[in-house]
Amino acid sequence: MSYAQELREHARIAILRLLEDAPRYTSNVSMMTDLLRRFGIGYTRDQVTAEVHWLQEQGLLVAEDHNGFVIATATVRGVEVAQGIVTHPGIQRPRPRV
Numbered sequence: 001m002s003y004a005q006e007l008r009e010h011a012r013i014a015i016l017r018l019l020e021d022a023p024r025y026t027s028n029v030s031m032m033t034d035l036l037r038r039f040g041i042g043y044t045r046d047q048v049t050a051e052v053h054w055l056q057e058q059g060l061l062v063a064e065d066h067n068g069f070v071i072a073t074a075t076v077r078g079v080e081v082a083q084g085i086v087t088h089p090g091i092q093r094p095r096p097r098v
Contacts, residue, residue: 009092011041011051016060016082017094019074029070058088 018032019025033048043051052072056063060078064071080086084094 006092007041008051009090011036011043011048012055012091013082013094014039014041015048015051015055015072016074016078016091019061019072020079020082025074025079027072029072032072054090058090060088060091 014036015032018035019027029045029048029052032052033043033045036043036048049070052061052063052070055061055072055078059075060081061072061074064073074082077086081088081091082094084096087093
C-alpha cells in the first residue's frame with residue numbers, strides 16, 4: 001500500500017472519530033481540518049471535503065453544503081466504524097483506546 005493510500009485511510013478514521021466525539025456527532029470541514037493537523041494529517045480543506053464526500057457515499061456520514069461551508073454528521077454506521085465495532089474497506093481500523 002502506498003503512503004498516500006495509508007494516509008487517506010488514516011484520515012478517514014480520524015474524521016469519523018472526530019465526529020464520534022463531537023456534540024451531536026456533527027462538525028464542519030474547517031474545524032476538522034484544524035484538528036486533523038494536530039494529529040499530523042496536513043490535509044487541506046479541499047482534501048477533507050473530498051474525504052467527507054467519500055464517507056457520505058459509503059453511508060458513514062451525512063454532509064450538508066451551505067454555500068461552500070460543509071457540515072458533516074456521523075451516521076450510526078459511521079460511529080460503529082469509529083469505535084471499531086465494524087470495519088469498512090478503505091478505512092483504517094482504529095486502535096483500542098486504552
